Amino acid sequence: MTFNERSHEAIDFDEFFARWRADRLAKLVAGQPPEFWTAVGKRLEDSSDGTITTDDLIGLLHQEGAD
Numbered sequence: 001m002t003f004n005e006r007s008h009e010a011i012d013f014d015e016f017f018a019r020w021r022a023d024r025l026a027k028l029v030a031g032q033p034p035e036f037w038t039a040v041g042k043r044l045e046d047s048s049d050g051t052i053t054t055d056d057l058i059g060l061l062h063q064e065g066a067d
Contacts (some may be wrong), residue, residue: 023056028061036060 029036039060043052 021054025057029057
């Protein structure tokens with residue numbers, strides 16, 4: 001196996017982890033106060049490409065003390 005080749009198990013784990021993280025994040029943001037969503041909107045407005053990353057959302061949750 002070369003350095004760039006990955007096993008099916010590694011790819012499956014990466015996909016599982018990404019889905020688990022997205023599900024966890026969805027549960028964390030559900031029911032957040034308006035101040036959180038205002039911060040999300042501001043972050044989206046300030047973004048050069050109009051997107052927000054999972055890490056950005058987690059950071060905003062930490063700022064709001066929701067973790």
